[in-house]
Amino acid sequence: MASDLQVKTSPRPQSRLALEVVVPAERCQHSYDKAMRELCRTVRLPGFRPGRVPRTAVLQQLGARQVWITALEQLLEDTAQDVLNDEDLNLLGKLQLQDSFDALAQRFKPGESLTFNMEADVRPSATLKAYRDLEVEVEETSGEGMLAFALEQRRREASTTVPLERTTAEMGDVAVIKLLPLREGLEEESPLPREREVEVDLEEKLDDETMARIVPLIVGMAVGETRALPDDANGDDGKTENSTPARQDLDPENGTNRVSFTLCGLKARQLPELDDAFAQKVSRLSTMAELKEALGREIDRQVQEDNRESRQDALVAKLCEGMDVELPQSMVDNEMEVVKEDRKNELIRRLGLNPDFTFSDKLLEQLEPANLEEARRRLQRNLALETVARAEQLTVTETELEDQIQALRKQLKTGQTRKLDSRKLHTFVKTGLLREKAMGWLEEHNTFKVRAAMVENGEGGQSSPAPTIGGTDAKDG
Numbered sequence: 001m002a003s004d005l006q007v008k009t010s011p012r013p014q015s016r017l018a019l020e021v022v023v024p025a026e027r028c029q030h031s032y033d034k035a036m037r038e039l040c041r042t043v044r045l046p047g048f049r050p051g052r053v054p055r056t057a058v059l060q061q062l063g064a065r066q067v068w069i070t071a072l073e074q075l076l077e078d079t080a081q082d083v084l085n086d087e088d089l090n091l092l093g094k095l096q097l098q099d100s101f102d103a104l105a106q107r108f109k110p111g112e113s114l115t116f117n118m119e120a121d122v123r124p125s126a127t128l129k130a131y132r133d134l135e136v137e138v139e140e141t142s143g144e145g146m147l148a149f150a151l152e153q154r155r156r157e158a159s160t161t162v163p164l165e166r167t168t169a170e171m172g173d174v175a176v177i178k179l180l181p182l183r184e185g186l187e188e189e190s191p192l193p194r195e196r197e198v199e200v201d202l203e204e205k206l207d208d209e210t211m212a213r214i215v216p217l218i219v220g221m222a223v224g225e226t227r228a229l230p231d232d233a234n235g236d237d238g239k240t241e242n243s244t245p246a247r248q249d250l251d252p253e254n255g256t257n258r259v260s261f262t263l264c265g266l267k268a269r270q271l272p273e274l275d276d277a278f279a280q281k282v283s284r285l286s287t288m289a290e291l292k293e294a295l296g297r298e299i300d301r302q303v304q305e306d307n308r309e310s311r312q313d314a315l316v317a318k319l320c321e322g323m324d325v326e327l328p329q330s331m332v333d334n335e336m337e338v339v340k341e342d343r344k345n346e347l348i349r350r351l352g353l354n355p356d357f358t359f360s361d362k363l364l365e366q367l368e369p370a371n372l373e374e375a376r377r378r379l380q381r382n383l384a385l386e387t388v389a390r391a392e393q394l395t396v397t398e399t400e401l402e403d404q405i406q407a408l409r410k411q412l413k414t415g416q417t418r419k420l421d422s423r424k425l426h427t428f429v430k431t432g433l434l435r436e437k438a439m440g441w442l443e444e445h446n447t448f449k450v451r452a453a454m455v456e457n458g459e460g461g462q463s464s465p466a467p468t469i470g471g472t473d474a475k476d477g
Contacts, residue, residue: 005082009089015124015328017091018098023079023114028071031078032110035071065105072101072108080118087427092121093330121328126383129322131391132445138314140307141453143299150295151274154282161199161267167223174267175200175218180260197264214261226262315442319384320377327379335375343367343374382435389438396433404429 006022039058041051048057059067080095098117108114161174169175178197202215217227272278279291348357388394405425412420 005079007083007086007089012119013326015122015326015331016119017089017122019083019089019095019118019120021079021083021116021118023075023116025111025113027079028075028108028114029111031075032068032071035074036067039067039070068108068110069105071110072105075108075114076104076116083118084120085423090123092123092328093334095120121330123331124325124327124383126323126325126380126387128319128384128387128391131319131384131388131442134315134318134446135449136311136315136318136446137449137451138311139453140310140450141303143296143303146299146303147292147296150299151292155271155274155278156269158278158282159269159271161269164266164268166266169202169218169221169263169266171202171219173202174269175202175221175263176265176267177214177218178262178264199267201269218261218263221263223263223265226260228260311443311448312439314448315446316381316384316439319388319442320380323380323384323387325380325383327376331379332372332375335379336371339371339375339378340364340367343371385435385438385442386431388442389434392438392441394434394437394441396430396437400433401426401430404433 004024004027006024008020010018012018036055036058039062040053040055043053043058043061044050045053045057045061048054076097083089083095084091095118098119104114104116164173176197176199178195180195200211200215200218202219213229217229221227272281274288276287279285279288283291283294285291285294344359347353347359348355408425408429409420
């Protein structure tokens, strides 16, 4: 902040800070002179060349009060920016003027000091009840059994399907269905096809929520038959109020039906043998032994990474249980925008949509409560880690900071790098590194009570994507 400003601060509720700012007479005079020069340059008056209008003519044409108002507006803007740039104040968002502008205009005089009041959100200070010597319960997974599950996934990916003569769907079949996507939540002129044909494995467990609801409805259908998935108002179990399977025929005028599908055909899946030929087909490895060894290493790495994330999540959740903090609204609003963008990108990725796809206002409104909860969770997590970093006086060296900044710049395009504010980038990277150090400190100074995760696939593995080899897939191993 400029050294000529005098600022007195006092805390306000909801992590806000009141500021009394005294602007010296020299700055007020400078603002007036600057405004006058600008007006002389831009005002157009008959008989004067552009940019050559004298002060007396400007004052006669506009009036002294208008010149003062112009000077005051610029003075307030420049002063607010200087105050916001003061890192010691730790202000967020925009400063809000608390005095009436008209009252300030009456008091403002070039060559005299001016005092005015402003308020802004401030980065909150969190209070933790305890953050060391805690016993944290955490659920961790084991790699046992995951190799068989990973091989089975690859086996299915390399499988082929053959048509069935049977015309009634049974569990275990591969059903070819024509699916009409969600009617609600999508724009009428969207890049998503109105109909698409997909193959669905009729299994008891599927990761995709919509498909998991459709599968029980497909079993028992005849080829050529059309059914509809009822609206969520009828319950998530696919049953109506009468507790009977919701397998009514499609009613085109029924606005509550969100998904309809037609059974177009049935197939059987043929799985390849787990032999050396299979290993060569799905990877660049020569034998099954080599494939199993490579997958095993990747599974171990993935399990360690997942378990570390589980420990960190459980530890931070424990800290946040006893944390006292007031989140300012501007901070929540900013984080909400980040969450919305993350959720949008995730939905686009999962649904295979065009990156420019636009979701309807109704769907975005439905996601609002979940987005708000996630935004608050992220903020509480970050503030808890920052509180630990301050309490333990953790620091980041200049070398660490510069290395991380350079690594981040390399990930960005040249145009994006030019637009970066170096001061904000410095603060962003430093804060991130401090959070990482705080997390490492917490892991060292707390203990974990581990319990095994519930098994969903195989004898010890969880339902998860097949591990990759070498960070891509087995073919790049």
